[in-house]
Amino acid sequence: MTAFRCRIIVILTVAGVFAVSGAVTVNNTFASDLSDWMYDRYESELFGFMEARQGWRLQDDPHEEDETISEARFQLDLSKEFDWGIGRFKGDLVGDRILDEVRGELRELNISFSPAKFMDVKAGRQIQTWGTGDLLFINDLFPKDWESFFTGRDDEYLKAPSDSIRTSFFSDAVNLDISYSPLFNGSNYIDGSRLSYWNGARIAGREDRFRDDERNRFLRDDEISMRISKTIEGIELALYGYNGFWQTPEGLDPDTGKGIYPRLRTVGGSARGPMLGGIGYAEAGYYDSHQDRDGSDPFIRNSEVRFLAGYERELDRNLTGGLQYYLEWMLDYSEYESSLLPGAVRKDEERHVLTLRLTRLMMNQNLKVSLFVYYSPSDQDAYFRPKIHYKVSDRWSIETGGNIFTGKDDHTFFAQFEDNTNAYAGARYSF
């Protein structure tokens, strides 16, 4: 398809979404009538939303366009209860002006049922989350979508779906969750197509997208996540295990220059409970990068120990504050140093990150003003996420926010995105 035809289709889709949402607004009952009809006719629950979102860079980026996001999105969420369980579909139709495409995104397509009193199963495409961190993840190796996160899509989109069978067993002693994916899912990382990034030597963008070798051997490139959990006296304790791959291409094939997903095993634990009038939590994990266990392969990320501790509490009525400390500690650092390729940037042995969250609810909780900050004293970089969300009515909401990156060097995690610093706004109609 020519770029021109493609653009026409995108514009038509965006216009279509607005036309529909306009029609819905004029006749406010249309959407709820549709939901009622679905329920009466098929005993199915139908929900969804339409939204438009636009974001711009706040400075020039020689590698990218000015817009960071420009899209219209239509989500349908359909679920039906059967005798044996529940079936669910959730999918988005997106008209995306940045990538000049219209695409479908299947977020959920799964069945869930309880084959025994002590057992739940959910099979199919699903969103999964566990662990204690607030926008920090150690033992949650389920897929993320960092591009969505950095461009200001709704928080929902930080979690990408995985195609898994999740089985949970419950007993008085402990609970056990096992999530098996026959094919590695992986996270959506920053590859230059929308946001510029550090490519190992310099900042790059659209002209030099990062390429990777996908893991695509069904049942061989599989992954498994496990959790054992128990709550004792209001304190939630959990042990975790994972066998699969680094979620982002943390290895490089020196022959092709493409990124690869090295094998990864992790074990870890977490605790969360009430503390000093708020909630305190801690989590740790050992990342065993076992394709390079002695740390001497310069093309594969070394093993690591990761740790976080956090505390959240109400500071005042309708004002909540949270603080976290996060550590990535590279193992076998001397092997890393001695095998470092000439010209490569030397990473620190320890990466320290502090985060701050402030959330204020106002106007009968219809206005939410929040700020989340990541600051790394070791990398000397930071990432600010201010956001204002207002519920105009039960159906309409608007929001605006920013993704502000700053730092001393080009190669550190947040600083590499400095030229992507952006502000965005969006409006959503839910039905």
Place this chain on the structure above:
Amino acid sequence: MWAPVISAEEIPEVEEIVDRANKTAYYAGDDGKASVTMTITDSQGRVRAREFIILRKDIKDGGAQNFYVYFKKPADVRKMVFMVHKKIEEDDDRWLYLPALDLVKRIAASDKRTSFVGSHFLYEDVSGRSVLDDVHTLVETDDRHFVLDNVPRDPSVVEFSSYKIWIDRKTFMPMKAEYLDKDKRLYRVVEALEVKDIQGHPTVVKSRVRDLINGGETVSEFSDVSYDIGLGDIFTERYLRRAPSEARR
């Protein structure tokens, strides 16, 4: 069942009135279920609606209990779950489940005098204010009500200076509460607008909170109320991720 019928001449001790009113309002049966519609009208007359199922199970009559709130409307909070393990001597444990992220979030909020889902009802109106938190005085007894004045033991953690409560003499249902702010102005009224007998328990099926200073009110209507439905232990992470059938229907 456990309470003797009292004659007009017999006035129980104030602590007994408080105890029976607390149990009548918040502890009917061993467990219960209701479908709740809240209509919130703000000071400018804009109306918003909330619809949810509330499930409750008592651990001890007059003591600890668990709540499970499953949201149906508005669309942006649908299938969200709010769960409370209410305790008497210490802070409640509260969780929120966000289905779009499959996220089980523990809520740090310890302040019970914040708005419940943006309505004029407060958390404490929904789950009950601990009877230990106030000093109660019986100030008046008319032919229908015991009227109690209640002064908080720790005024620094609440926004009112005192409140008066009208308790029905027959059913022991609190029928009205009037709150005075720190300047002793009447600013908030909570009323039971309709009480029905359900399975032998007096039950408020319609109630209202009015904000007299800023304007605005919230009306709650309770339908499909039933007691002693035999709720299992659904107040766990398992059922946050997978709502029990009692909540979905």
